[in-house]
Amino acid sequence: xxxxxxxxxxxxxxxxxxxxxxxxxxxxxxxxxxxxxxxxxxxxxxxxxxxxxxxxxxxxxxxxxxxxxxxxxxxxxxxxxxxxxxxxxxxxxxxxxxxxxxxxxxxxxxxxxxxxxxxxxxxxxxxxxxxxxxxxxxxxxxxxxxxxxxxxxxxxxxxxxxxxxxxxxxxxxxxxxxxxxxxxxxxxxxxxxxxxxxxxxxxxxxxxxxxxxxxxxxxxxxxxxxxxxxxxxxxxxxxxxxxxxxxxxxxxxxxxxxxxxxxxxxxxxxxxxxxxxxxxxxxxxxxxxxxxxxxxxxxxxxxxxxxxxxxxxxxxxxxxxxxxxxxxxxxxxxxxxxxxxxxxxxxxxxxxxxxxxxxxxxxxxxxxxxxxxxxxx
Amino acid sequence: xxxxxxxxxxxxxxxxxxxxxxxxxxxxxxxxxxxxxxxxxxxxxxxxxxxxxxxxxxxxxxxxxxxxxxxxxxxxxxxxxxxxxxxxxxxxxxxxxxxxxxxxxxxxxxxxxxxxxxxxxxxxxxxxxxxxxxxxxxxxxxxxxxxxxxxxxxxxxxxxxxxxxxxxxxxxxxxxxxxxxxxxxxxxxxxxxxxxxxxxxxxxxxxxxxxxxxxxxxxxxxxxxxxxxxxxxxxxxxxxxxxxxxxxxxxxxxxxxxxxxxxxxxxxxxxxxxxxxxxxxxxxxxxxxxxxxxxxxxxxxxxxxxxxxxxxxxxxxxxxxxxxxxxxxxxxxxxxxxxxxxxxxxxxxxxxxxxxxxxxxxxxxxxxxxxxxxxxx
Numbered sequence: 129x130x131x132x133x134x135x136x137x138x139x140x141x142x143x144x145x146x147x148x149x150x151x152x153x154x155x156x157x158x159x160x161x162x163x164x165x166x167x168x169x170x171x172x173x174x175x176x177x178x179x180x181x182x183x184x185x186x187x188x189x190x191x192x193x194x195x196x197x198x199x200x201x202x203x204x205x206x207x208x209x210x211x212x213x214x215x216x217x218x219x220x221x222x223x224x225x226x227x228x229x230x231x232x233x234x235x236x237x238x239x240x241x242x243x244x245x246x247x248x249x250x251x252x253x254x255x256x257x258x259x260x261x262x263x264x265x266x267x268x269x270x271x272x273x274x275x276x277x278x279x280x281x282x283x284x285x286x287x288x289x290x291x292x293x294x295x296x297x298x299x300x301x302x303x304x305x306x307x308x309x310x311x312x313x314x315x316x317x318x319x320x321x322x323x324x325x326x327x328x329x330x331x332x333x334x335x336x337x338x339x340x341x342x343x344x345x346x347x348x349x350x351x352x353x354x355x356x357x358x359x360x361x362x363x364x365x366x367x368x369x370x371x372x373x374x375x376x377x378x379x380x381x382x383x384x385x386x387x388x389x390x391x392x393x394x395x396x397x398x399x400x401x402x403x404x405x406x407x408x409x410x411x412x413x414x415x416x417x418x419x420x421x422x423x424x425x426x427x428x429x430x431x432x433x434x435x436x437x438x439x440x441x442x443x444x445x446x447x448x449x450x451x452x453x454x455x456x457x458x459x460x461x462x463x464x465x466x467x468x469x470x471x472x473x474x475x476x477x478x479x480x481x482x483x484x485x486x487x488x489x490x491x492x493x494x495x496x497x498x499x500x501x502x503x504x505x
Numbered sequence: 506x507x508x509x510x511x512x513x514x515x516x517x518x519x520x521x522x523x524x525x526x527x528x529x530x531x532x533x534x535x536x537x538x539x540x541x542x543x544x545x546x547x548x549x550x551x552x553x554x555x556x557x558x559x560x561x562x563x564x565x566x567x568x569x570x571x572x573x574x575x576x577x578x579x580x581x582x583x584x585x586x587x588x589x590x591x592x593x594x595x596x597x598x599x600x601x602x603x604x605x606x607x608x609x610x611x612x613x614x615x616x617x618x619x620x621x622x623x624x625x626x627x628x629x630x631x632x633x634x635x636x637x638x639x640x641x642x643x644x645x646x647x648x649x650x651x652x653x654x655x656x657x658x659x660x661x662x663x664x665x666x667x668x669x670x671x672x673x674x675x676x677x678x679x680x681x682x683x684x685x686x687x688x689x690x691x692x693x694x695x696x697x698x699x700x701x702x703x704x705x706x707x708x709x710x711x712x713x714x715x716x717x718x719x720x721x722x723x724x725x726x727x728x729x730x731x732x733x734x735x736x737x738x739x740x741x742x743x744x745x746x747x748x749x750x751x752x753x754x755x756x757x758x759x760x761x762x763x764x765x766x767x768x769x770x771x772x773x774x775x776x777x778x779x780x781x782x783x784x785x786x787x788x789x790x791x792x793x794x795x796x797x798x799x800x801x802x803x804x805x806x807x808x809x810x811x812x813x814x815x816x817x818x819x820x821x822x823x824x825x826x827x828x829x830x831x832x833x834x835x836x837x838x839x840x841x842x843x844x845x846x847x848x849x850x851x852x853x854x855x856x857x858x859x860x861x862x863x864x865x866x867x868x869x870x871x872x873x874x875x876x877x878x879x880x881x882x
Contacts, residue, residue, distance in 0.1 A: 309733035
């Protein structure tokens, strides 16, 4: 039961109490964030990045933490998100274990971690908590709001909850509502964690982390984050060893199995299982139609209630977790709401994670969009 | 540790000893099968059906067992596979727990189940064992060999090992080699079983069946057997209950979760976990290039070594486990080998399992193919 906080992480307090959409509230909560660049005198160049499920706020290296960040190739001086022009803020999602308040944080009332006493977490709460960071920084408007994956969900809720605050929006491999295939995958990941005896209904300690459940959850995640076609070219039927030996009957034999193993090893013990459960469930719950209490189930119509000047919506053709038609839906809705909208379906082989690795495809449209934004600012 | 044998199952002995491709052999082994219709006087109307990973030999109802079979809609008097015209044999795969010898069977030497002492199982062994059933029945040639899913792999090996025995072939949602996405899924399923403490390195008893591991394995199977687009229409975001209550935090909430649960409940305690591991691994190992000791990795070229008069290759556009380009590969190879080949990619929403459920799409081409066969016989 540990939080994993990178050097250089900064913190903003949440309003106390901070009320949750589904009930419950948090006292003395906090949000972790990092920034790059500087806010200009008019305060008009702020860009907020909302992340996927697991990343921390360290999107790129900084003087306080020169380690490479999770979007290092996208963000920095002269890069697509140019930190010489923009004041970039990245927040760690509410409910995470990377510095923002979550189930692994200490409840000030009990002095113990919240664990499953943390309030039910919604995507809408994550958006409200991200806004608290901007308030703390004195940011009164956003030039651009960027959300990736789960962050794309959080971004839509942010735009809905805080109208007229944001001039433009980039939604990357996002979704306006969770669909049953993704719900099934996440439900299985949660079940694997919950079935691990070490999970112990959330009451594991440092020495009895539910490694097995988290291994399965992470590997299943990686399977759905990448794509079959990428792996066919990358791994094919390459073997580690023709004969794994009797000591490890059914053990790893193919390169793809070793790849999954390496991913699991890098994740296990580095992410809090209860936080994982909360964030995972929040994604299942997200449905923009309900988010804005729209009377019917017309997602495009509901999304048209969002008003931004311009929008860029990106997705990868091989994404099975947030499939391309969900990005088309977002683009259609934002366009109907009046945004000058560009929908860019990218023929990337790298699946849902393409925005993290296929920078050659994802960076140019983001660069062009932000450049145009500057010109019209 | 139980075998699950349907009423009316018949048995054919395996040659004793029966040698396995990767080493080891079986004494006093047996194969489970069922038949429908009658062999004609010339012995020219035999059709063999090879199944996917889990089905038994009960493809359709019969006088000995009127229960509906797993391909009831496809097989019977007047149906696409017309048992008034064809003498149809369906075998339970070697290594299974539905009557054919497998890890759950009793080793005559020890009087105990083989468990992990069962020899390593290959798809090629499954084909050789299926042939033993035909020998037992006095069948000297096949009018048609039909293989579905894993059975499609077994069928290719059968055609390679027993040339000039089979006049025509129907390959349904099959594959000539396992690809990394499928290997990854199956590796995860096996890991979930192996991580279940009750698996106990294969030494579970009747009272300590590794239910949790098998639950995860089955649910993950079902996720990959169906399709996201089917589920989007079928389940959408329909909920079971708005509030699962505090008693089952993170419990089932969406209809799709309940669907997976029902599938798991029908499978757990009905399939032997060690058998599952063996069959799953056999599929990963299958590579037709190696199957026929082809010198290079040109699958089409390797498949062209198969000679049948005519072939029908079917697949579903939404199959993520055995994707359509794998059926295209099979069709290309069989055509290059000289078969009059028809490749029918079906625009079915039901994924890998479509051949079991989307009978409206799969039955007509099978019926036409078999009708044509009769006319040219």
